[in-house]
């Protein structure tokens with residue numbers, strides 16, 4: 195299929211990118227032009243099954259008709275007025291987010307990293323109110339919280355990049371799932387424990403109940419806040435609206451983004467009662483955040499995802515997907531919850547090469563580490579999609595094991 199609205203082809207786009215874009219990404223050589231549900235099409239008309247969804251963004255499927263309609267409708271009426279005025283979609287979305295989770299207040303942002311910046315400000319101000327002069331935020335070593343300087347400081351693997359220094363002070367990390375080290379790191383000076391309940395970018399590693407319970411207890415004893423970064427795990431990805439619902443703890447703050455707008459950029463920092471009143475006028479803000487189009491899109495997304503039938507399907511299909519993957523030669527383990535799945539590969543198989551091979555075969559996945567694939571399919575897939583994806587992964591692994 196060719197698209198009459200396109201003015202340049204793939205090679206020209208590639209040449210422009212090569213000349214004009216900063217070299218912050220290594221892109222795969224595909225030029226997607228259309229998406230519908232779980233499917234994508236490139237400029238040559240080749241069809242792909244998308245088991246990555248723009249890194250868990252298009253969880254309701256590409257161009258979900260309800261999201262498209264909400265964006266169309268709202269963008270024809272009013273696109274932006276700023277946070278100096280009231281707009282209805284923002285107020286309605288705040289209610290939805292609060293009432294579906296921690297019950298406190300919401301701050302909107304435009305991205306995940308900005309949602310975490312808000313959470314970090316809340317944590318620091320909350321600590322200052324208890325008389326802590328140099329508040330510290332504790333995370334796990336392989337956590338990912340974003341790329342602005344605050345969130346970056348809580349992302350140890352990236353904060354180690356000295357060329358970007360100096361890093362923000364007041365952050366500390368302990369080994370993943372080390373409940374003892376976490377307990378020891380949290381004390382009087384701790385403002386918050388900021389963690390992903392399931393680490394996504396580092397390869398899909400769920401945090402153990404033991405470590406989560408240790409974090410909750412240590413925060414309670416120190417008067418610190420427990421913050422869950424649910425930017426990847428939230429909005430239904432794990433088979434509950436929020437991942438914390440399937441853990442034994444309730445955080446004080448959660449951050450959301452990625453799937454929240456169904457492809458439209460939006461983030462949110464949602465508090466429980468303990469953190470709801472911390473920020474005051476002047477403490478934080480954003481020109482674009484909470485705009486009518488983004489919040490209308492997010493309401494449409496929640497209308498689809500906040501549905502017990504869909505969420506049960508996510509848990510069932512996730513279990514089915516993992517069972518089928520674990521039966522494949524070349525797969526050593528699967529990790530995750532719901533439709534957030536890490537796939538461990540046999541030693542000697544390079545996950546990035548498998549990912550590139552799968553793209554050629556028409557399946558979009560990614561390889562967050564050399565020994566693992568990550569699958570983040572749309573939450574609206576059915577078992578035929580799973581069978582098709584697993585069949586392609588089987589073929590690919592067969593080819594790599596034969597080498």
Ligand SMILES: *Cc1c(COP(=O)(O)O)cnc(C)c1O
Nearest residue numbers: 305306307338339340394425426
């Ligand atoms: C993607 C992600 C972020 C950063 O979100 P951006 O929208 O890229 O800023 C932060 N935390 C987690 C857990 C993420 O997966």
